[in-house]
Each structure stands twice: as structure tokens, then as C-alpha cells.
Amino acid sequence: MKAPQQSLADDPSAIAHPNIALIKYWGKRPGSGNLPAVGSLSITLDTLRTRTHVLLDGALKADVLLYGGAPASPKDAARAQRFLADVRAMAGAPKGPYCRIETDNNFPTGAGLASSASGFAALSLAASRAYGLSLSPEALSALARSGSGSAARSIFGGFVQMARGVADDGSDAIATPLLEPAAWPLQVVVAITDTKAKAIGSTEGMERTRATSPYWQGWVESQEADLKEAAAAVHARDFAALADVAEHSCSKMHALALSARPPILYWLPSTVGALQAVGKLRKDGVPVFATMDAGPQVKAVCLPEAAQVVAQSLRAVPGVLEVLTVGLGEGVRQSAGKGSSS
Numbered sequence: 001m002k003a004p005q006q007s008l009a010d011d012p013s014a015i016a017h018p019n020i021a022l023i024k025y026w027g028k029r030p031g032s033g034n035l036p037a038v039g040s041l042s043i044t045l046d047t048l049r050t051r052t053h054v055l056l057d058g059a060l061k062a063d064v065l066l067y068g069g070a071p072a073s074p075k076d077a078a079r080a081q082r083f084l085a086d087v088r089a090m091a092g093a094p095k096g097p098y099c100r101i102e103t104d105n106n107f108p109t110g111a112g113l114a115s116s117a118s119g120f121a122a123l124s125l126a127a128s129r130a131y132g133l134s135l136s137p138e139a140l141s142a143l144a145r146s147g148s149g150s151a152a153r154s155i156f157g158g159f160v161q162m163a164r165g166v167a168d169d170g171s172d173a174i175a176t177p178l179l180e181p182a183a184w185p186l187q188v189v190v191a192i193t194d195t196k197a198k199a200i201g202s203t204e205g206m207e208r209t210r211a212t213s214p215y216w217q218g219w220v221e222s223q224e225a226d227l228k229e230a231a232a233a234v235h236a237r238d239f240a241a242l243a244d245v246a247e248h249s250c251s252k253m254h255a256l257a258l259s260a261r262p263p264i265l266y267w268l269p270s271t272v273g274a275l276q277a278v279g280k281l282r283k284d285g286v287p288v289f290a291t292m293d294a295g296p297q298v299k300a301v302c303l304p305e306a307a308q309v310v311a312q313s314l315r316a317v318p319g320v321l322e323v324l325t326v327g328l329g330e331g332v333r334q335s336a337g338k339g340s341s342s
Contacts, residue, residue: 018050019117021291044331066102118154122332152175158328181328185327188326194297230249243287273318273319
């Protein structure tokens with residue numbers, strides 16, 4: 001199959017949203033394919049978004065990646081180029097044409113807000129369409145995973161479960177939808193404590209943890225029980241049960257990172273303050289719990305009626321720069337185009 005030359009009238013653009021893992025993904029299986037060591041369960045957010053536009057250009061000698069109109073870092077550009085080489089191979093066009101990618105986020109990039117998840121989910125759809133591929137949601141999830149493990153989940157909206165899989169080729173390491181966002185419309189109040197990119201990226205942190213933590217095997221072996229407990233809580237709309245297992249999973253992940261050698265600590269003093277504020281609210285009977293990914297931002301998941309008091313509490317924490325309130329959103333989709341404001 002030969003990929004079509006794209007006309008200027010074509011506009012393969014996509015929008016995707018970040019997701020927050022409630023049962024955490026941390027660690028990869030050895031080998032190629034970016035395969036997770038454990039399964040995970042997440043919620044896809046609305047409001048926060050990545051928008052990506054892909055244009056095939058026969059004059060290019062290599063793929064070009066622009067973030068917000070500026071050239072991407074060499075590291076990010078190389079990661080995107082490896083991913084696009086896989087897309088071209090799938091399309092039967094390993095030698096090109098190459099493409100120009102323009103992408104932007106309306107939230108901090110690389111700061112623990114899952115920008116790689118929304119980024120590679122959007123790129124998966126836009127690039128596969130640009131090269132003439134029409135992939136099923138499952139195939140799109142597998143493709144997104146090859147770029148970023150958490151991106152497999154951003155293909156879908158609402159509550160999403162990601163399988164660890166057992167196949168060497170990763171064909172069963174894909175995400176599947178668990179519950180639509182409207183079926184249990186939780187709110188997420190995000191306390192942003194730093195907008196800079198984190199010093200230790202997730203991939204580096206995961207590998208260091210897997211290679212050096214004495215608690216690694218216990219993390220892997222306990223994950224399946226957490227997933228079953230969380231999935232049951234989601235299906236039952238049992239907020240207290242979901243809160244308990246989600247906070248347990250988050251604490252285990254960050255304790256695991258701290259047990260690496262040298263240790264990995266993503267928290268700031270304001271992170272601790274935000275966690276304590278959420279803990280006090282929960283103790284006082286407010287339906288809320290805290291979770292964090294690999295970064296200093298705190299996400300407070302709550303029932304809709306609690307969002308205002310949670311946001312007020314987090315705004316009062318010294319060092320919190322901004323507080324965002326978002327709901328649960330939909331999966332990746334084609335956008336109206338490069339010039340769209342959506």
C-alpha cells in the first residue's frame with residue numbers, strides 16, 4: 001500500500017485529552033513495543049486538550065515537529081520521528097513522504113499533567129489518517145501505546161481500563177472503555193504547583209524504579225487486585241470504595257519511586273500542602289480523594305457538588321499557582337482543522 005500524496009486541501013487534525021490514572025501505570029516490561037508491566041485504570045478529562053495537525057510534504061527530508069509554532073527539542077523530535085516511522089511502515093510507505101506536525105496544548109507540557117498521553121493519542125489519529133490508514137479504536141490504542149504507554153487510554157473517554165497483556169507483540173496490551181463520562185460525571189480539581197517540565201521524565205523514572213527498587217515485584221503482583229477493586233467500584237458508582245483504592249495505588253506508586261536508587265521525588269512543598277488539604281476535606285466528610293502522576297500537580301477527584309469547596313481549599317494552599325476544575329471528557333477525535341479554535 002502506498003501512502004497518498006496529501007493535497008493542501010486535506011487537513012488531518014485531531015484533538016485528544018489527557019487522562020489521569022486512578023490505578024497507576026508505572027513501569028514497562030523488558031523488550032520493544034513500550035509494553036506496560038502492569039494494567040491501569042484511568043479517567044479522561046475534558047477542557048484540557050492537545051490539538052495536532054499533520055501535513056505530508058514531499059519536499060521534506062525528515063519529519064518536522066513544532067510545539068506551539070516553535071521547533072521541538074531534539075529529544076521530542078526524535079521520539080516523534082521514531083513513532084512516525086512505525087506509522088509509515090504500517091501504511092507501506094517506509095521511505096516517505098515525511099510530514100510536518102504542528103501541535104499545541106492549552107495546559108503545561110511535561111509537568112505531570114499527562115501531556116504525552118494526549119499528545120500521542122492525537123498524533124496517532126492525525127498521522128494514521130494522513131497516511132491513508134483507517135484503524136479500529138483497538139488498533140489506534142495499540143499505536144498510541146507505542147508512543148506513550150498512557151496515550152493508549154486517551155483514545156477513549158470517561159473511565160478506561162488498560163490491559164497489561166501477555167503477548168510479546170503487544171497486540172493485547174490495549175485500552176478499553178469501562179464507563180462513559182455521562183454515566184458518572186465526576187469532577188477533577190487540579191492544583192498546579194509548578195509549570196516547568198519535570199527534571200526526571202516518566203520513562204526514565206519507570207526504568208530506574210524497575211531496575212533498582214527492592215519493592216518492584218510486590219508492586220507488580222498487587223496490581224491485579226487493585227484493578228478489580230477499582231473496576232467494581234466504578235460499575236457500582238461507589239465513590240468511597242474508589243477513593244480508598246485510588247489513594248492506595250497512588251501512594252504505592254510514589255513510595256516505589258522513592259525506593260529507587262537514587263530516589264525519585266516529584267513532590268514540592270506545595271504538593272504536600274495540597275495533599276494535606278484534600279485529606280482534611282475527606283476526613284470532614286467531603287466526597288473527594290487525591291491522586292498524582294509523575295509530577296508535582298495534585299488532582300482532587302470529587303463528586304460534582306463538592307467541586308467548589310475543594311477548589312477553594314486548594315487555592316488557599318501556599319505555593320499553589322493555579323486551580324483548574326474539569327470534568328470527564330471524550331476520546332480522541334478529528335478536529336475541525338488547523339485553524340479551528342476547538
